[in-house]
Amino acid sequence: MFYKESSFLLQKLELIISGILLLLSLLILQALIIQGQMRGYIGALVVEFVTPFIGIVGAWLFWLMTFLVAVTIVLDDKINFMKLLYNFRQKIKDKKLQKKVQTKLKEASKEEKSFETIPQEKKPSKHSTSL
Numbered sequence: 001m002f003y004k005e006s007s008f009l010l011q012k013l014e015l016i017i018s019g020i021l022l023l024l025s026l027l028i029l030q031a032l033i034i035q036g037q038m039r040g041y042i043g044a045l046v047v048e049f050v051t052p053f054i055g056i057v058g059a060w061l062f063w064l065m066t067f068l069v070a071v072t073i074v075l076d077d078k079i080n081f082m083k084l085l086y087n088f089r090q091k092i093k094d095k096k097l098q099k100k101v102q103t104k105l106k107e108a109s110k111e112e113k114s115f116e117t118i119p120q121e122k123k124p125s126k127h128s129t130s131l
Helices: 003-033 041-074 081-116
Strands: none
Touching: 003 041
16 A cells, blocks of 8 residues: 555654654653653652662753754754755855955055154255256
8 A cells, every 4th residue: 555655654654653762752841841740750760760870960861862853853854954054154154254355455454554653755846946
């Protein structure tokens, strides 16, 4: 039945699994932030299980990794990460280039000002007589 559309099925399955992982990471976040009755059962189970082994900082890092993996998988087809990275690097290079140009312009304007302050020689007028 689904053998003709196997790539579509795999994409759908990937999206479902990453959505479940995203939900689990949000439940873990809830359990990490909130204490008491509103903590949530599933998130609290996960946090209480991993905390003795990796500590509270490890639980936060575990949450961060699961969240980033889930978001990356969900947004993988929608965002071209290589293009974003390339554009980001180009913007950084452009900013560095702009700073270099601005410093060169400032230096050039300082040099022009220093040339303006040099007194110029007086040219003799045509009507003056010299002996």
